[in-house]
Amino acid sequence: MKGGRRTVLLADMNAFYASIEQMLCPDLRGKPVIVCGDPARRHGIVLAASYEAKACGVETAMSVSQAKEVCPSARLIPPRMATYVQMSVRIVHLLKEYSPLVEPFSIDEAFVELTGCETLFGDGKTAARTIQRRIHDETGIHCSIGVGPNKLLAKMAAGWEKPRGLTVWTNADVPRKLWPLPVAKLFGVGRRMEHHFHRMGIRTIGDLAHTDPDLLHHRFGVIGRVLFESAHGRDPSPVDPCSLDGSKSIGHQFTLPRDYEREPEIRLVLRELAEEVAGRARKTGYTGKTVSLTLKGTAFDSLHRSLTMPEPSNIGRALFQTAMRLLHRHWNYRPIRLVGITLSNLKPDHGTQLNLFQPIDKERRLADAVDAIRDKYGTRSIFLAQSLSDASVFSDRAGKIGGHHR
CATH class of the missing domain: 3.30.70.270 (Reverse transcriptase/Diguanylate cyclase domain)
Known part of the structure; x- marks a missing residue:
C-alpha cells in the first residue's frame, strides 16, 4: 500500500437500532419507529429513528416528548442493546470475508x-x-x-x-463535492470547533482548505493542521482491526432520575460509579492514575475536572476518594442531573504495589472476591448496603448495556 x-x-447501517426492530417485528415495517430511553428515568431521548419517523422530523438525540409532537403515530420501542451488539458482531464477521x-x-x-x-x-x-x-x-x-x-x-x-x-x-x-459543504460536516469538526471557525470567517470546508495552515497550527495546534489536511481530502491513517483492543480510558456516567442537590446523595452515586469503573478496569486488565469527574447541571452546563493519584489503582475506594476531592474543590452546590467518572492514564495491571500504611493487598483480594461472585451469580448478587437507599442508581443500571436494557 x-x-x-x-x-x-x-x-x-441505516437507522440501525430501528431497522433491527423492524426486521424482528414485521408489524413495524413501513411504520414510524423510535428507539428511545425511558422518559420516567430521565433517559428519554431518541437513540434511533426509522426513516418513516425521520420523514416526520424526528432526529437522533431529540427528547421523546419532542419526537411525539412531530410524529404522534410513532411506535416507541425500548432499546435491546445485547441484540444490537450481536447484530453488529455478525456484520463485522461478514465484512471480514x-x-x-x-x-x-x-x-x-x-x-x-x-x-x-x-x-x-x-x-x-x-x-x-x-x-x-x-x-x-x-x-x-x-x-x-x-x-x-x-x-x-x-x-x-x-x-x-x-x-x-x-x-x-x-x-x-474534493473541490466539487467536499468544499461546498458546511465546515461542521467535515469529519472531526465538533460544535466547539465549528464556533471557532465561524469566528475566523470559515464557513465551508473549502474556506478551511484555503486557510493558511500555519495560522491553523498556531491557533489550534496539531489538530488545526490535521483538519487542514482533511479539508483537502488527505488522510494517511490505516484501517486498524485492533483499534479497539487498547483502551485509553474507562468511564461510566449516570443520568440521574431527578435533580440531586444534597452531597450525601451525590456521594453515594460517586461511590457506585467508582466501583463500576474500577470493576471494568480489573476485568480488562488495566490500572489507572488519573480520575476525571464530570458533572452536568439542570441547565446542561458541564464541569469536567481531573486529578492524578500518587499510584495507579483499579480499586473502587481509591477512585471514589479522588472523585470526592474533585467534587469538594469544584462543585458549586447547584442541582446535578448527570454524574460521570473516568479512569485514564492506563497501564496493564501487573500486580499490586504493597503499602505499609494502607491495606491495599486486602482491598484487592476483597475486590477479586466480589468480581468472582458477580461473574458467577450476576451483578445484583452483591452490592453496597447503601445502594438500597432511594438515592441509589445501582439497582436501575445493574445488568444493562450502556444504561439500557439488554
Missing part, C-alpha cells in the same frame, strides 16, 4: 481496507455492491456504503446518500 492507490470502504483489515468504527459502522483484494472481488464499487446486498440478504438490514482512497473520503461518501446509498469519491471530487 505504500505510495499506491488505496480502496477503502465504510459500511454504515472480504478483507482481514476491518475496523469497527462504532456499533453501526465499520471500515474495510480492500486494497489488494480487487482481483478477488472487483473494484471498490463492485465489491461494495456485493457487500451491501449480502448484508441485507443475510441480516435484513440496509446500509449505505462509501468508497474512497482513504478513510476520510470513504466516511464522507457514506453520508452522501442515505438510505441504501453507494457513493464512490476520489481525490478529484
Whole structure:
C-alpha cells in the first residue's frame, strides 16, 4: 500500500437500532419507529429513528416528548442493546470475508481496507455492491456504503446518500463535492470547533482548505493542521482491526432520575460509579492514575475536572476518594442531573504495589472476591448496603448495556 492507490470502504447501517426492530417485528415495517430511553428515568431521548419517523422530523438525540409532537403515530420501542451488539458482531464477521483489515468504527459502522483484494472481488464499487446486498440478504438490514482512497473520503461518501446509498469519491471530487459543504460536516469538526471557525470567517470546508495552515497550527495546534489536511481530502491513517483492543480510558456516567442537590446523595452515586469503573478496569486488565469527574447541571452546563493519584489503582475506594476531592474543590452546590467518572492514564495491571500504611493487598483480594461472585451469580448478587437507599442508581443500571436494557 505504500505510495499506491488505496480502496477503502465504510459500511454504515441505516437507522440501525430501528431497522433491527423492524426486521424482528414485521408489524413495524413501513411504520414510524423510535428507539428511545425511558422518559420516567430521565433517559428519554431518541437513540434511533426509522426513516418513516425521520420523514416526520424526528432526529437522533431529540427528547421523546419532542419526537411525539412531530410524529404522534410513532411506535416507541425500548432499546435491546445485547441484540444490537450481536447484530453488529455478525456484520463485522461478514465484512471480514472480504478483507482481514476491518475496523469497527462504532456499533453501526465499520471500515474495510480492500486494497489488494480487487482481483478477488472487483473494484471498490463492485465489491461494495456485493457487500451491501449480502448484508441485507443475510441480516435484513440496509446500509449505505462509501468508497474512497482513504478513510476520510470513504466516511464522507457514506453520508452522501442515505438510505441504501453507494457513493464512490476520489481525490478529484474534493473541490466539487467536499468544499461546498458546511465546515461542521467535515469529519472531526465538533460544535466547539465549528464556533471557532465561524469566528475566523470559515464557513465551508473549502474556506478551511484555503486557510493558511500555519495560522491553523498556531491557533489550534496539531489538530488545526490535521483538519487542514482533511479539508483537502488527505488522510494517511490505516484501517486498524485492533483499534479497539487498547483502551485509553474507562468511564461510566449516570443520568440521574431527578435533580440531586444534597452531597450525601451525590456521594453515594460517586461511590457506585467508582466501583463500576474500577470493576471494568480489573476485568480488562488495566490500572489507572488519573480520575476525571464530570458533572452536568439542570441547565446542561458541564464541569469536567481531573486529578492524578500518587499510584495507579483499579480499586473502587481509591477512585471514589479522588472523585470526592474533585467534587469538594469544584462543585458549586447547584442541582446535578448527570454524574460521570473516568479512569485514564492506563497501564496493564501487573500486580499490586504493597503499602505499609494502607491495606491495599486486602482491598484487592476483597475486590477479586466480589468480581468472582458477580461473574458467577450476576451483578445484583452483591452490592453496597447503601445502594438500597432511594438515592441509589445501582439497582436501575445493574445488568444493562450502556444504561439500557439488554
